[in-house]
Amino acid sequence: MKLDLDAKSAxxxxxxxxxxxxxxxxxxxxxxxxxxxxxxxxIGASPAMVHCAEEAADFQKIASALLINVGTLSTEWVxxxxxxxxxxxxxxxxxxxxxxAAGATPFRTETIVYLAKxxxxxxxxxxxxxxxxxxxxxxxxxxxxxxxxxxAVELGKQLALDLRxxxxxxxxxxxxxxxxxxxxxxxGTPMLQKITATGCTLTALIAAFVSCAQDDPLVATAHxxxxxxxxxxxxxxxxxxxxxxxxxxxxxxVQLIDALYTLDRSDLYTHYDVVEQMLDSxxxxxxx
Amino acid sequence: MKLDLDAKSAxxxxxxxxxxxxxxxxxxxxxxxxxxxxxxxxIGASPAMVHCAEEAADFQKIASALLINVGTLSTEWVxxxxxxxxxxxxxxxxxxxxxxAAGATPFRTETIVYLAKxxxxxxxxxxxxxxxxxxxxxxxxxxxxxxxxxxAVELGKQLALDLRxxxxxxxxxxxxxxxxxxxxxxxGTPMLQKITATGCTLTALIAAFVSCAQDDPLVATAHxxxxxxxxxxxxxxxxxxxxxxxxxxxxxxVQLIDALYTLDRSDLYTHYDVVEQMLDSxxxxxxx
Amino acid sequence: MKLDLDAKSAxxxxxxxxxxxxxxxxxxxxxxxxxxxxxxxxIGASPAMVHCAEEAADFQKIASALLINVGTLSTEWVxxxxxxxxxxxxxxxxxxxxxxAAGATPFRTETIVYLAKxxxxxxxxxxxxxxxxxxxxxxxxxxxxxxxxxxAVELGKQLALDLRxxxxxxxxxxxxxxxxxxxxxxxGTPMLQKITATGCTLTALIAAFVSCAQDDPLVATAHxxxxxxxxxxxxxxxxxxxxxxxxxxxxxxVQLIDALYTLDRSDLYTHYDVVEQMLDSxxxxxxx
Numbered sequence: 068m069k070l071d072l073d074a075k076s077a078x079x080x081x082x083x084x085x086x087x088x089x090x091x092x093x094x095x096x097x098x099x100x101x102x103x104x105x106x107x108x109x110i111g112a113s114p115a116m117v118h119c120a121e122e123a124a125d126f127q128k129i130a131s132a133l134l135i136n137v138g139t140l141s142t143e144w145v146x147x148x149x150x151x152x153x154x155x156x157x158x159x160x161x162x163x164x165x166x167x168a169a170g171a172t173p174f175r176t177e178t179i180v181y182l183a184k185x186x187x188x189x190x191x192x193x194x195x196x197x198x199x200x201x202x203x204x205x206x207x208x209x210x211x212x213x214x215x216x217x218x219a220v221e222l223g224k225q226l227a228l229d230l231r232x233x234x235x236x237x238x239x240x241x242x243x244x245x246x247x248x249x250x251x252x253x254x255g256t257p258m259l260q261k262i263t264a265t266g267c268t269l270t271a272l273i274a275a276f277v278s279c280a281q282d283d284p285l286v287a288t289a290h291x292x293x294x295x296x297x298x299x300x301x302x303x304x305x306x307x308x309x310x311x312x313x314x315x316x317x318x319x320x321v322q323l324i325d326a327l328y329t330l331d332r333s334d335l336y337t338h339y340d341v342v343e344q345m346l347d348s349x350x351x352x353x354x355x
Numbered sequence: 356m357k358l359d360l361d362a363k364s365a366x367x368x369x370x371x372x373x374x375x376x377x378x379x380x381x382x383x384x385x386x387x388x389x390x391x392x393x394x395x396x397x398i399g400a401s402p403a404m405v406h407c408a409e410e411a412a413d414f415q416k417i418a419s420a421l422l423i424n425v426g427t428l429s430t431e432w433v434x435x436x437x438x439x440x441x442x443x444x445x446x447x448x449x450x451x452x453x454x455x456a457a458g459a460t461p462f463r464t465e466t467i468v469y470l471a472k473x474x475x476x477x478x479x480x481x482x483x484x485x486x487x488x489x490x491x492x493x494x495x496x497x498x499x500x501x502x503x504x505x506x507a508v509e510l511g512k513q514l515a516l517d518l519r520x521x522x523x524x525x526x527x528x529x530x531x532x533x534x535x536x537x538x539x540x541x542x543g544t545p546m547l548q549k550i551t552a553t554g555c556t557l558t559a560l561i562a563a564f565v566s567c568a569q570d571d572p573l574v575a576t577a578h579x580x581x582x583x584x585x586x587x588x589x590x591x592x593x594x595x596x597x598x599x600x601x602x603x604x605x606x607x608x609v610q611l612i613d614a615l616y617t618l619d620r621s622d623l624y625t626h627y628d629v630v631e632q633m634l635d636s637x638x639x640x641x642x643x
Numbered sequence: 644m645k646l647d648l649d650a651k652s653a654x655x656x657x658x659x660x661x662x663x664x665x666x667x668x669x670x671x672x673x674x675x676x677x678x679x680x681x682x683x684x685x686i687g688a689s690p691a692m693v694h695c696a697e698e699a700a701d702f703q704k705i706a707s708a709l710l711i712n713v714g715t716l717s718t719e720w721v722x723x724x725x726x727x728x729x730x731x732x733x734x735x736x737x738x739x740x741x742x743x744a745a746g747a748t749p750f751r752t753e754t755i756v757y758l759a760k761x762x763x764x765x766x767x768x769x770x771x772x773x774x775x776x777x778x779x780x781x782x783x784x785x786x787x788x789x790x791x792x793x794x795a796v797e798l799g800k801q802l803a804l805d806l807r808x809x810x811x812x813x814x815x816x817x818x819x820x821x822x823x824x825x826x827x828x829x830x831g832t833p834m835l836q837k838i839t840a841t842g843c844t845l846t847a848l849i850a851a852f853v854s855c856a857q858d859d860p861l862v863a864t865a866h867x868x869x870x871x872x873x874x875x876x877x878x879x880x881x882x883x884x885x886x887x888x889x890x891x892x893x894x895x896x897v898q899l900i901d902a903l904y905t906l907d908r909s910d911l912y913t914h915y916d917v918v919e920q921m922l923d924s925x926x927x928x929x930x931x
Contacts, residue, residue, distance in 0.1 A: 317900030324605030
């Protein structure tokens with residue numbers, strides 16, 4: 068079933084996730100594990116951090132989706148990542164790749180390129196990461212992006228076509244593309260960047276939502292980004308109303324989890340801002 | 356000294372823990388480390404996450420207790436787990452096993468069965484995990500239980516007798532059994548299941564409390580479960596009183612830590628609900 | 644440029660950090676990663692947890708500073724620590740060592756001694772850790788100190804001279820010494836010890852601040868300790884004003900992050916208490 072690009076369809080997807088409670092196997096960096104597991108639980112999914120080569124593939128049998136995030140990379144973990152991605156492909160389970168800090172070191176970039184060619188359903192990164200992965204000259208600066216997301220869109224479209232995947236570029240505006248269509252997500256707040264691993268967590272939510280809408284991973288990804296960004300906006304608004312406590316990333320992190328937990332159709336109907344770019348088809352790029 | 360099954364005895368145990376400040380060596384999954392360490396500190400114990408084979412056994416010399424949790428398992432960590440359990444046994448330090456997601460993969464189940472046979476003082480899991488460990492057909496679904504805790508009681512009793520240990524089954528009602536006696540703990544709130552690693556954290560608290568009551572690990576385990584559940588109830592009640600912030604697992608997680616920190620005899624005297632099941636001795640099970 | 648030992652100079656350093664946004668490569672224990680990354684982001688720095696031998700050295704090329712914390716030690720991680728420290732030395736990037744639980748096991752103590760001799764710019768620990776590292780008899784008790792920080796000052800001075808480094812001893816009063824000068828930091832609150840990994844996080848902030856004041860790592864370390872302690876004081880005061888929620892380490896942890904985020908010159912001008920000890924030069928210690 069194809070999803071529509073509106074609040075009603077996003078609400079439908081949210082309800083579906085809460086009904087299906089997808090079990091998302093997360094092979095992710097150490098920094099992200101606490102917030103990622105809590106946000107998956109809050110939105111209604113079920114997290115399982117299972118990474119080692121001895122069981123990473125086996126676990127896919129009972130999982131609904133797979134997230135691979137290369138944040139705190141090591142050789143041992145790469146083995147588990149490859150096993151899990153291979154199993155997901157065989158079992159036709161959706162899996163999503165987060166290319167954290169692509170371009171930062173040769174080992175990291177090589178690992179990400181290898182994984183990206185294993186056919187993830189979605190790749191989500193910031194502009195620097197997507198540009199580095201796409202082979203652009205833009206050097207990455209750790210996990211924070213030094214480039215605007217709009218700069219990465221053209222490279223992201225090319226990458227999506229080359230790898231036959233969906234590329235999501237986080238930034239002030241988020242872009243989601245399959246190489247042909249480009250969706251713009253106008254949600255979120257700069258405060259989310261002051262909280263560690265919110266990008267990582269978003270990628271895990273994408274895996275959860277895509278598992279509930281396998282016929283339309285493009286729009287499911289945009290919905291996931293809109294809902295996560297909206298939860299961030301709500302969290303910040305709640306904190307601004309507090310009279311006693313300071314209003315900073317510590318408090319917003321707590322409220323982000325609660326906003327994901329309480330998020331419902333009325334929130335989406337009040338504010339949902341995802342649009343499709345009206346662009347010509349990229350006739351000058353080849354679908355190699 | 357034997358403990359009584361009442362609030363006064365629980366209060367005595369809590370005071371004793373705060374006086375002795377047991378140093379709990381935790382070999383635990385990555386997801387749980389932050390909340391587990393913070394909850395151990397909050398209740399009055401001292402956490403130390405020391406896992407590698409090179410020092411896991413040596414550290415037992417200065418530790419008061421040991422927790423082994425197999426959440427984010429890998430071959431390297433299993434080596435440290437075995438070393439630490441062996442050292443705990445030689446040094447007669449209490450140790451507790453958390454069989455996270457038993458049944459999910461062959462590697463995991465085999466590892467858990469191996470560790471369970473090394474004579475932990477207590478094994479705490481949800482119903483699915485205990486049933487999987489007991490060899491029942493009940494397939495596990497990641498770390499969330501798909502079975503009710505009451506279903507697992509009979510299997511838990513058998514397991515306790517077979518392994519000469521205490522088995523604690525978390526659920527709507529918690530059950531603690533040594534194979535003969537069955538204690539029921541009527542505490543907690545469903546919200547705790549929306550916060551990652553609260554079960555893991557409870558198991559660490561059991562290790563801490565058992566180290567302060569080594570003559571009566573059965574009742575100490577029930578007291579630990581009651582106090583953790585009660586802290587969860589208090590945390591949720593506090594959050595419900597908040598006027599500004601949303602009331603969800605993010606806020607409850609913060610208040611859970613504070614409730615453990617402020618928990619005292621008056622809380623226990625207000626609400627303590629642990630009872631012993633009046634059942635016949637299990638004459639039909641063999642103590643193999 | 645040399646820094647002064649006053650609030651104005653601390654404020655200058657804080658502004659400089661927020662302008663330069665130093666990228667701090669953290670090879671740190673699993674327990675600390677979430678709070679460390681969030682506190683680095685909150686104060687204005689950029690964290691990157693990159694640890695494995697395959698990329699730990701390469702990452703130093705784009706990093707501003709390096710933190711090595713041995714909390715959850717293992718052989719694999721030690722390889723990355725050595726690689727990164729070596730790269731930092733070659734590239735002349737400041738790096739800081741946190742000798743968590745020095746003295747607890749032979750493997751741990753040997754590793755810490757090895758790293759300490761690789762010329763870190765600063766070593767920060769509690770009194771037990773510094774005394775253990777200095778070869779004193781004081782046995783460590785996990786990560787909590789059993790000795791007063793003042794006891795460790797003389798040993799710390801000797802250690803600083805022997806290793807040609809700066810030694811910072813955390814405690815009720817913090818001491819920072821290069822072996823000749825001794826600075827006293829009168830900030831912080833006991834509640835910080837009830838929150839896991841606050842000491843680890845402080846060491847990461849020291850790395851960040853030292854990278855912005857490479858000519859004066861001694862005073863930069865004292866400023867970092869003062870600002871972190873002051874943020875803890877502010878966090879506790881905010882929580883004490885709360886009417887609904889309990890006031891414990893859970894809430895203070897959240898407010899600590901927010902206090903680091905909102906910390907500014909006016910906070911420092913209101914309360915900044917760092918003084919230099921007026922002591923004779925240590926004529927009786929040799930600079931071996």
